[in-house]
Amino acid sequence: MADTSLNPFVRAQQSFKEAVETLGLESAVYEILKQPLRTFEVAVPFIRDDGTLQVFTGYRVQHNDALGPTKGGLRFHPGVNADEVKALAMWMSVKCALLGLPYGGGKGGIACDVDQLSEGEIERLSREYIRAVSLVIGPDKDIPAPDVSTNPQIMAWMVDEFSRIRGENTFGLITGKPLVIGGSRGRVEATGRGLVFATRQLATEMGIDFAKARVAVQGFGNVGSIAATIAYAMGASVLAVSDKDGGLYSASGIDIHDLLEYKRVNRGFAGYPQAEPIENRELLELPVDILFPAALENQITADNAPNIQAKIVGEGANGPTTPEADAILFDKGVMVVPDVLGNSGGVTVSYFEWVQNQTRLYWSEDEVNQRLEEYMSRAISDMHRMHERFGVTHRKAAYLVATDRLAEAMRVRGWLK
Numbered sequence: 001m002a003d004t005s006l007n008p009f010v011r012a013q014q015s016f017k018e019a020v021e022t023l024g025l026e027s028a029v030y031e032i033l034k035q036p037l038r039t040f041e042v043a044v045p046f047i048r049d050d051g052t053l054q055v056f057t058g059y060r061v062q063h064n065d066a067l068g069p070t071k072g073g074l075r076f077h078p079g080v081n082a083d084e085v086k087a088l089a090m091w092m093s094v095k096c097a098l099l100g101l102p103y104g105g106g107k108g109g110i111a112c113d114v115d116q117l118s119e120g121e122i123e124r125l126s127r128e129y130i131r132a133v134s135l136v137i138g139p140d141k142d143i144p145a146p147d148v149s150t151n152p153q154i155m156a157w158m159v160d161e162f163s164r165i166r167g168e169n170t171f172g173l174i175t176g177k178p179l180v181i182g183g184s185r186g187r188v189e190a191t192g193r194g195l196v197f198a199t200r201q202l203a204t205e206m207g208i209d210f211a212k213a214r215v216a217v218q219g220f221g222n223v224g225s226i227a228a229t230i231a232y233a234m235g236a237s238v239l240a241v242s243d244k245d246g247g248l249y250s251a252s253g254i255d256i257h258d259l260l261e262y263k264r265v266n267r268g269f270a271g272y273p274q275a276e277p278i279e280n281r282e283l284l285e286l287p288v289d290i291l292f293p294a295a296l297e298n299q300i301t302a303d304n305a306p307n308i309q310a311k312i313v314g315e316g317a318n319g320p321t322t323p324e325a326d327a328i329l330f331d332k333g334v335m336v337v338p339d340v341l342g343n344s345g346g347v348t349v350s351y352f353e354w355v356q357n358q359t360r361l362y363w364s365e366d367e368v369n370q371r372l373e374e375y376m377s378r379a380i381s382d383m384h385r386m387h388e389r390f391g392v393t394h395r396k397a398a399y400l401v402a403t404d405r406l407a408e409a410m411r412v413r414g415w416l417k
């Protein structure tokens with residue numbers, strides 16, 4: 001029989017089941033949450049540069065809208081399939097409920113390889129996707145955002161297409177837009193910044209002074225490089241960083257601004273003179289206070305979890321720790337900032353972007369960052385309370401907070417009887 005333990009959809013279902021049982025909720029809560037309320041599979045035909053027509057498969061999944069319109073990214077990747085999109089939509093329900101956002105979880109995508117498409121083809125594909133799903137999305141229904149291989153330019157084409165269909169500018173349709181058409185200040189940095197906020201708060205609760213902490217960061221893209229930069233600015237020593245081509249280590253700490261400049265000029269880390277090369281595997285096992293996995297899923301496994309020396313693992317990536325490794329880290333007393341909290345800064349500032357679009361009142365970056373910290377801080381306290389009340393991991397505690405909120409919304413709306 002196939003091993004379903006790493007199937008994200010099965011994992012998401014199990015997490016909801018455990019949460020419903022732990023909280024002693026009505027079984028109807030699980031019966032509703034165990035699958036999305038709506039799954040749309042659409043054919044997306046578009047014209048290639050050579051004039052031929054090609055059809056890709058697209059998805060939009062709306063997991064649960066008891067708390068408000070659904071919200072979640074759009075992914076362009078060859079591996080996009082219905083189960084993956086459903087699981088990602090379920091995780092978005094957890095993130096939004098945990099952060100106290102007035103949203104349910106959604107997700108979407110197109111199974112395609114953007115590396116094989118020209119810019120013009122990506123634009124036509126993006127516009128066709130919006131036409132295909134235009135009846136089921138909207139600022140008060142379901143609000144997409146960027147995800148893997150989609151970006152602010154793609155969001156701009158999409159909001160333009162939707163606005164043409166509606167016959168009016170509808171900036172609140174989508175978040176992660178360029179600033180000039182209703183994007184939010186602080187949105188690009190939000191995920192890395194939120195990760196550092198959350199980790200710093202939990203470090204303080206553990207008696208670790210974040211300003212003196214030793215940090216290692218796996219992945220130096222949007223999330224990892226911003227987290228490293230902000231941690232460094234707060235006084236932490238970033239001893240190691242890595243990307244897909246390898247890593248760097250310095251026992252006395254890396255000057256992140258200097259490294260960013262080196263990387264910009266040399267298009268990579270290779271040859272950086274102020275640090276030694278290090279393997280990704282070694283980076284994960286360094287004697288540091290805080291480890292930020294901010295690259296890929298399934299990086300901390302039953303094989304390397306026993307060797308992890310960090311006191312806190314702040315998950316920037318989605319699913320970097322396998323369930324087996326999670327149990328090992330819990331037994332070792334390693335505090336894990338679970339991905340649903342650790343990388344929720346992005347959706348939180350997406351919510352702020354939508355609020356700014358709906359009210360037409362735009363905030364300064366300081367206002368955005370201050371509100372982000374408030375939302376993250378409240379979510380951490382709620383999660384920590386559940387952790388102490390039920391003696392479960394922070395990941396399970398995050399599910400308990402979210403499931404309780406979703407259940408309450410469904411109960412008062414009369415869905416459970």
Ligand code: NAD
Nearest residue numbers: 191219220221222223242243244294295316317318343346
């Ligand atoms: P990105 O593409 O900007 O960066 C990914 C980084 O990981 C790159 O530096 C890449 O070189 C590195 N990497 C790839 N393979 C690696 C390996 N084997 N070892 C070490 N490094 C490796 O992506 P991102 O936006 O920073 O996202 C990173 C993770 O965070 C993903 O899991 C993503 O789903 C999650 N996430 C991102 C956001 C966001 O707002 N960007 C929000 C929520 C979750």
